[in-house]
Amino acid sequence: MTTRTLAEIEAVVRSSWGPDTSFATADYMARGDGRPSRGQCATTALLVQSLLGGDLMVADVEFEGRIEGVHYWNVISGEVEIDLTRDQFGPGESLVNQRRVTTPRSPSSAGEQPFQLLRDRVVAALGS
Template identity: 30%
Template sequence: MPGTVPEFGERLSKAWSSDTSSKWSVERPALGQCSVSALVVQDVFGGELLKTRVGDDWHFYNQIDGRRFDLTAEQFEGAVSYDDLPASREDAFSDTSPEQYKALRAALEL
């Protein structure tokens, strides 16, 4: 059972590795995990994928039952200014790889 989204977020953070993002590091484990995590969260909880620009990059997160969940916001130094633009799975997959997605699902035993 996945529990609540925040509880699942704790599981996610323990599952992140260099296999789930090439930007991962012990010092900043959430770095580069947004797209792959948002995809897996959608697999488990449904809802919509959203995106916002952070610098030159897209940042992906979820909206479930009308509530925003950004389980990788800690990768940024400051607060994120959310645009809440609709995103597709194809958008999110353009920022990750099938191998990273499969690695995260496997680490979570999904």
């Protein structure tokens, strides 16, 4: 693969998102106010890890005092955090119980198809 800047990778990833690449509950998506990054964190973080290596970060998403899911992002070489989907959160949502996942992850069986769709789009757009 040709060396790409993070800005180039981010632009391609963002343009590759769609309803078919998200992995979240209907209730969570309904609160999203049309944010393109909504529900894209798991597929995006796994994709970034496959492209750039590093570890995954995970935190619980709290809304109105309840844990309603998890949020994923990346930490790459030099302890640089990359979170291409941080802008998905709305009022009243917060991240709690942050932790680092140091073993490579793969999508769950339910998340495999959205991940593969995103990966295929991004790889095609990057030309590799």
